[in-house]
Amino acid sequence: MRAAVYRRFGGPDTVRVDQVPRPTVGTDDVLIRVHASTVSAADHRARSREVPRGLGLLAAMGIGLFRPKRPVLGFDVAGVVEAVGANVTAFGQGDEVIAMTGAYFGGHAEYARVPGGAAIAHKPRNMSFENAVTLVFGGLTARCFLQQAHPAPGAAVLVNGASGAVGTAAVQLAAYAGAHVTGVCSGGNRELVTSLGADRVIDYTTEDFTAGPASYDVIVDCVGNDPFERVRHLLKPGGALLLVITDLPGLLLAPLRSRRTGHLVTADVGRPTAEDLAFLVDLAEAGSFQAVRDRTYDLADVAEAHRYVDTGRKRGNVVLRLTDEEPAPKSTAQQTGEASS
Ligand SMILES: NC(=O)c1ccc[n+]([C@@H]2O[C@H](COP(=O)([O-])OP(=O)(O)OC[C@H]3O[C@@H](n4cnc5c(N)ncnc54)[C@H](OP(=O)(O)O)[C@@H]3O)[C@@H](O)[C@H]2O)c1
Incomplete structure (x- = not known):
């Protein structure tokens, strides 16, 4: 499958589109055909190793000391369930979902594994994948x-x-x-x-x-x-x-x-749950939570997306498209704010 891969820490150009094996699905996991993800502050920090004072060693335990532990970034996904592990009952093949891959990353790929216990919920019915993914991070x-x-x-x-x-x-x-x-x-x-x-x-x-x-x-x-x-x-x-x-x-x-x-x-975020994500989905469906989407980039332009996020000036979320079903303007800033697709 195609994925945005970085094999060393550094600037936006360390991220390239490459072929990598599709993730395997464990008994508690959900495999998602990814339609959209975001390039977030977490991706910026993992890629650049720019972390607040004193947190370098702690961060290295998660992202790697000498080279990236997880070469595919992406903290969140919106897409369609491709397969589920034997223990998964809440979701099935074909479900439209949003999920947090979190510290496992892996969202900037055509397929992503959402590990058991991670926050996952059905996508808001009134939002496109590209808007819905902005709810997660x-x-x-x-x-x-x-x-x-x-x-x-x-x-x-x-x-x-x-x-x-x-x-x-x-x-x-x-x-x-x-x-x-x-x-x-x-x-x-x-x-x-x-x-x-x-x-x-x-x-x-x-x-x-x-x-x-x-x-x-x-x-x-x-x-x-x-x-x-x-x-x-x-x-x-x-x-x-x-x-x-x-x-x-x-x-x-x-x-x-x-x-x-x-x-x-x-300073403790706690552990985001599926219930937390479902709460946000309910709010979005009721029109009480809007997608705030700044620029949208295709996977091929992932380095550009990182460059923009690195400015520290993005408004809300920068979306990465993994499929081309929605004709979104590539690099024009857009604050959708809308709850509908
Ligand atoms: N603890 C956790 O679990 C956790 C989870 C997620 C994120 N984070 C961290 O939380 C921080 C925020 O994340 P984020 O995703 O919201 O970041 P972000 O989207 O990259 O934040 C960008 C925004 O910050 C604003 N900004 C920059 N300097 C500012 C200043 N001095 N005063 C007020 N606004 C300023 C910018 O607005 P202007 O262009 O107007 O300046 C821009 O809109 C990041 O450092 C991230 O690493 C922590």
């Missing part, structure tokens, strides 16, 4: 972090990095929970973030939100520039700081800070 991350803080109706939630894959999902989920949402992004993304449900937008290029008088029940940091020391004064008593991205000290000190301050400080 950012949606599951935002869902699993926010669930730990349980924002109540009326709670004040700030999402830093509100225009990325995780941020756009966090804004939508917090708004769905009835929270008053403040999104932090650059001015060009104000309209997008507002359209997703933010009540207020702070342009980080002209205003430092940590200098403002507002306080929050929940702060979601999707950028990595909000360590506890910087935002502690903005947290209401019992408030939560959700560190979607942080460095080693932030990771190690989070439990201690929680114990000492009465705030919830966590």
